Amino acid sequence: MKYTKDHEWLRVDGDLVTVGITEHAATQLGDVVFVELPEIETVVAEGDEVVVIESVKAASDILAPTAGEIVEVNEALVDNPALINEDPTGMAWIFKMKLDDLSVLDDFMDEDEYLELIG
Amino acid sequence: MLRLGLHDLHTALGGKMVPFAGYEMPVQYPAGVLKEHLHTRTAAGLFDVSHMGQVLLRPRGTLREAALAFEALMPVDVLGLAVGRQRYGLFTDATGGVLDDLMFANRGDHFLVVVNAGCKVADIAHMKAMLAGACDVVPVLNRGLLALQGPLAEAVLERLVSGAAAMRFMDVAYLDWGGVELWVSRSGYTGEDGYEISVPDAALQGFAEALLAEPEVMPIGLGARDSLRLEAGLCLYGHDLDPTTSPVEAGLTWALQKARRAGGEREGGYPGSDRVMQELAHGPARLRVGLRPEGRAPMREGTLLFAGDEAVGAIASGGFGPSVQAPIAMGYVAAPFAKTGTELMAELRGKRLPVTVCGMPFHPTTYKR
Numbered sequence: 112m113k114y115t116k117d118h119e120w121l122r123v124d125g126d127l128v129t130v131g132i133t134e135h136a137a138t139q140l141g142d143v144v145f146v147e148l149p150e151i152e153t154v155v156a157e158g159d160e161v162v163v164i165e166s167v168k169a170a171s172d173i174l175a176p177t178a179g180e181i182v183e184v185n186e187a188l189v190d191n192p193a194l195i196n197e198d199p200t201g202m203a204w205i206f207k208m209k210l211d212d213l214s215v216l217d218d219f220m221d222e223d224e225y226l227e228l229i230g
Numbered sequence: 231m232l233r234l235g236l237h238d239l240h241t242a243l244g245g246k247m248v249p250f251a252g253y254e255m256p257v258q259y260p261a262g263v264l265k266e267h268l269h270t271r272t273a274a275g276l277f278d279v280s281h282m283g284q285v286l287l288r289p290r291g292t293l294r295e296a297a298l299a300f301e302a303l304m305p306v307d308v309l310g311l312a313v314g315r316q317r318y319g320l321f322t323d324a325t326g327g328v329l330d331d332l333m334f335a336n337r338g339d340h341f342l343v344v345v346n347a348g349c350k351v352a353d354i355a356h357m358k359a360m361l362a363g364a365c366d367v368v369p370v371l372n373r374g375l376l377a378l379q380g381p382l383a384e385a386v387l388e389r390l391v392s393g394a395a396a397m398r399f400m401d402v403a404y405l406d407w408g409g410v411e412l413w414v415s416r417s418g419y420t421g422e423d424g425y426e427i428s429v430p431d432a433a434l435q436g437f438a439e440a441l442l443a444e445p446e447v448m449p450i451g452l453g454a455r456d457s458l459r460l461e462a463g464l465c466l467y468g469h470d471l472d473p474t475t476s477p478v479e480a481g482l483t484w485a486l487q488k489a490r491r492a493g494g495e496r497e498g499g500y501p502g503s504d505r506v507m508q509e510l511a512h513g514p515a516r517l518r519v520g521l522r523p524e525g526r527a528p529m530r531e532g533t534l535l536f537a538g539d540e541a542v543g544a545i546a547s548g549g550f551g552p553s554v555q556a557p558i559a560m561g562y563v564a565a566p567f568a569k570t571g572t573e574l575m576a577e578l579r580g581k582r583l584p585v586t587v588c589g590m591p592f593h594p595t596t597y598k599r
Contacts, residue, residue, distance in 0.1 A: 141453070142264035144550040145526045145557070147579075163579065165528050167263040167550050168453055192526075 112200075113216055114225035115176045120200055126213055129204045130176060132164070135229045137199040141166040143192045148184040149206060155179060162205055164195065173205065177215045183207040235374050235434050236278050243442075243449050251347035253281040256451040263453035267552040270420055270458055271593075274382040275450035276441050280374035283350030284428055285357065287334075287341040287365040298496075299364030300334070300341065303357070305477060305500050307487035311336045316400045316415050318485050320477055321356060326502025326509075327473035328480065329356065331465060335402040335415060341365075342402070342413065344375070344426070346467045373413075374434040379424030379458075381596065382446040387414075387425055390440055394425065399597040407437060419455065421462025421595040460558060461551045463520060463590025469531055469547045470518060470560060476502070478509035479562065481518045486510070516543065517568040520590040521559040521576075523548075523583060528557040529576050535563055536575045536582065542567045545576070553593045560590065 113121040118136035122129040137143070145165035155161055155175040162173035184206045188194055194203040210216070220228065232253045234240070240247065245256030256278070258266060269275055289296035297308040306319040313336050321329040330349040335342045345353045350369075357367045378387055387394035391405045397416040405412045413428035429437045441447050456466065465471045471480055478486075489495050492507055500506075523529045533545040548559025567574060572587040 141258065142262050144264075145528055147527065163527075165550070167267075167457060167552065168257070170528070170530065189526075 112222060113219035114222065114228075115219055116228065117174055117176070118229075119173065119176055121176060121216070121219060122204075123216060126209055127182070127207055128176075128179070128210055128216075129207050130173075131204045132173065132195065132199055133225070133229075134199050137196050140164065140171060140195070141168050143195040146188040146192045146195065146205075148186070148189065149181045151181055151184060153181045155181060155208070164192075175208070176219070177210055178212070179208040179210040181206050181208050232281075234278060234280050235431055236280065236438055239435055239438060240278065240449075245449070245451060248452070250452060251281055253347065255281065256449070258451040258453045259449050261448065263451070263457060264552050266448065266450045266454035267457050269448045270380045270422060270450055270454060271553050272381065273448070274378055274380040274386050274424075274444075274446045275420070275454070276438065276447050277377040277379065277450050277455055278374070278438070279377050279426070280434070281347035282375055283345040283347065283353060284370035284373060284375060285343045285345065285350075285354060286368040286370060287343060287357070287361065288368055289340060289365055290363065293336075293339060296341065296361075296365045299361050301490070301496060302500055303360055305486045305490050305503065305506050307489040307496075308334070308341075309496070310487065310489055313338045314402055316402050316417060320471075320482065320485065321353065322477065322500055322502040322506065323473055324501045325473070326476040326505030328467075328471045328475055328477060329353070329473060331467055331471055333415070333417065337402065348468060370428070372431050373428045374431060376427045376429060376434075376438060376441070377418050377420075377424060378427065378441060378447070379418045379420040379422045379450075380446075381423060383422070383424040384598070386441065386444045386446050387427075389444065397425075399423075399599045407433070407440075410437065412437075416598065419462075419464060420458035421464070421591055421593060422458075423596050423598045456547075457549060457552055460547060460549060460560070461553055461591060461593040462595055463560065463592060465518075466547055475518075475562070476505055476509055476514060478506055479514040479516055479518060483510065513565055516562045516564050518546070518560055518562055519568050520588040520592060521545065521548070521561055521574075521585045522588045523557040523559065523576065523585045525583065526557065527578060527583065529559050529578060529583075529585065533559070533561075534577045535561060535585065536577065537567050537572075542574065551592055558592045559585070563587065
């Protein structure tokens, strides 16, 4: 598993990367009540706002961790946004994307580095 | 940043502290906003609202003279308020805008006023300037304020404090807790039955801990306080009310008693009465309404509202209603669009999404009248 400084996790399977938010991020957000997913086949650049997550407290944008194409989204989150709090690193994966350049994955943090970031 | 008397208790309970109105306040505890909200609706929630301003108005002459002087600040009937009763009030400015909303109680030989934390400095200065001669304006600096809210609040408080259950909505009383004098009102800001309890600083932590030791009680943060009041259709000053909004626009005409209206015994005579009376007679240009967004996306403060291409208003406060299980909001719309059932469009992240004007509260209130 890889991690971004925006508290997303990336699970790599060939050229397909599954993206979700970390447990730390889910706790910080509080109870999630709404998730807006991107369209499949959307081509995104690094830093594009691709997902909106709203908790009871506030709205947060989830950014594309790198350039690529969205190929699958987790529709279960639309009907059950609370999954993000219940199982952020499992059932509550958010989207899958095909990366333009797999070598960028080396730039992301591993688990130890991420745990250090969140203290 | 000021600290509450119960700061250490909040952090020991795992409260997440955030800045609010100049104070470090618990926005939520480990249970989280959703569970805290629902617990208050089904059992009893304890809120620390010690940041709010408690002020005594002590008459220099008679209570009647003090009441009449206080009426010069508000479009509200003060004189008609019976001993042992509390009423909602609002300070208006010369343009009829709302300077603050408040509660005031007739305690026999004086009034107790409770104002919003963010406005309390200005309110006290305002009262001192305007009531001089009729009252001494005495801020209460040695008491905290707790709110115990929810369907089981009555049973919990009566267990600790005899006399609580006999009170009805908007009664005020002095009750005794083991030699400590509590100032209790049967009121709150959640739409639920419950109490607001002023406690001397020296006994505040002990009393809060005694309430929390009861199995029905959970500590509740500002996050759930906001979602609870929103579901109850209650205004939050600085969001739903401010100096640009009049009491009539805000739909608070129920708080403007007959005695102060046109033809009443003490008609007008408060700041901005021209505008308020004109709006009462002919209707305001815009009105605060409830709004139900279609779908699940919460719509928050500042979201613009449209009828066709015409901008007709904006959301003043909005979010997700945990008991309603849907997004809810309130906002101001031009009067022709304020009718229940009117369909408008809200602009959210560049898209226009349907919202319907609705009545309030969003969740039925359960006051013990």
